[in-house]
Amino acid sequence: MSRAAERLRTVIHHLDGATATIVSFRSVERSECSRTYSFDTGTLTPEQRLFYEENGFLLIKNLVSETDIDRFRYTFHFYVMNELRKTFIDIEPPLIQYCLGILKYVECFTGPNIMAMHTMLINKPPDAGDKTSRHPMHQDLHYFPFRPTDRIVCAWTAMERVTRQNGCLVVLPGTHKGALQEHDYPDWEGGVNKMYHGVRDYDPDHPRLHVEMEKGDTVFFHPLLIHGSGMNQTQGFRKAISCHYASGDCYYIDVRGTTQENIENEVKELAQKKYGMNEVAFKDTWAFRGRLVQGERTSL
Ligand SMILES: O=C(O)CCC(=O)C(=O)O
């Protein structure tokens, strides 16, 4: 074990024994209390925690089995078919088994009360040449009217090999330590998908990492981490499953008058157009979707 990791282990041990809130490792060295991004639950090694604290993401190789991924793919296919035919509507989202399977890791970021707020199967299409398969660089927190930020985490699992060629995730390590930035539609020539807002200004010289992954590998990342994904230059659909989790102890905030107001308006408009729901509050669109997956739903 490296010296840094050894020191970190001692620090974590000391802190977990002494206080309920863990103190940031860097701050510990400066002996002041501030932010931490993870908990010691015995699942992550000190090195893994240190990596997340410093970089805002953590890759766990081979976390979801091949059999499970194939099952999710199959279930999802049937769910879509049934939805289309309207013969059968399942009350549970078909990907709930995915959300439930990785909680041991999620808990390291959210704490013991866990809500699955948003689950997606992301089916990135082959690019037709207009580069619209790109996902602009963004912070997921832009979409969330709940806090605290550090008790929210995204899990993103590759359902097949994901490379630069088919549009893997691109992250700017360490940007989780910054603030939520203003987001809007990028002015790309070929256009951009609905709701795909991007960060207006980020440092173009910030180091970028292309996160290439094998089937079943899972990356956990902080909602302030600036990330996006490249063009899919292959003929197949690039598939990934993701879930955004938040602590059940998180609370809703009013985003009026903040940079998140533009997404709030867009979501409300969509709810009105698609479901005829008038005056639905932004937070209700989340409260309705969120599902308790562990512990207690105390406030979210
Ligand atoms: O899968 C991707 O290409 C990026 C997904 C993403 O960042 C998101 O849905 O927030």
Ligand SMILES: [Fe+2]
């Ligand atoms: Fe994202």
